[in-house]
Amino acid sequence: MSKQKRENRNTNLVALTGGAALLAIAVNALKKNHKKKDLPGSTVQVNLSPPEILRLVNRIIAKSKEVHDSIASVPLDKVRDFERSGLSLTLTKREELQRLSAQIDELSGRYIRNLNDDSTSLLSLDKAENGKFKVTLRSHHVSPILELCKVGLTRRIVAVAYGRRCEVNLSILESLVRQSIKTQLLQPLS
Incomplete structure (x- = not known):
């Protein structure tokens, strides 16, 4: 083959990938009467039969x-x-939203820390005939009182104090609330 024909042939090569490349190889192999050959310009050897290539393509x-x-099956909620x-x-x-979210996180943390650090208690509950006892206003103390205490006034006093702590x-x-409203205003309507 002359040098010019080889150069023209090399300029006509197209890079193909995946299934298209395998299909091109299969078509090329079928044209050449099923001869197993090297792929010109490549070190890859094509030694697959056309049916094997078609199986790979499929x-x-x-x-x-x-x-x-x-x-396609990703739920729209994720999006x-x-x-x-x-x-x-x-x-x-987006930067404003991130700033507001950081403020909300910080405020939420402070809110929870304040509740956890709160040591408010009640000294006004009657304990039978011999005086009063102390009830801390922590949820693990308040919940049983609100659920199990038979004295309505006691439940009311504990509930009000718990709500005001x-x-x-x-x-x-x-x-x-203000920061949450600002973040909602930044969000696109969906």
Whole structure:
């Protein structure tokens, strides 16, 4: 073959991948009367018969379909979670959303710490005939009283005191509500 013909032939080569490459090899092999040859310009040897190549192509196509089907089966709720985290927002709005989320996390943590550190107690509950006893306003003490105590006035006193404990959290709760509203305003409507 002359040098010019070889150069022209080399410029006509097209890079193919996956199933298309295997199909091209199969077609090329069928044209050449099933001869097993090296692929020109490559160190890869083609020593598969046309039926073997077609089986491989079908397997690749089936695997590709399986992958596409699994992607298509992702629930829209997962996609909405990404949108809620700000991925569909502009960079400026996304940064604002992250700042607000960090503030909400910090305020929530402070709110919970305040409740955990609160040591409010009641000294006004009667204990039979010999005086009063102390009840801390922690949920593991309050819940049994509210569920099991037969004295309605006692349940009411405990419930009101439990609801009023840790008043410092009111300002934190107000800030949490404001920050939450701001984050909602940044989110796209869905």
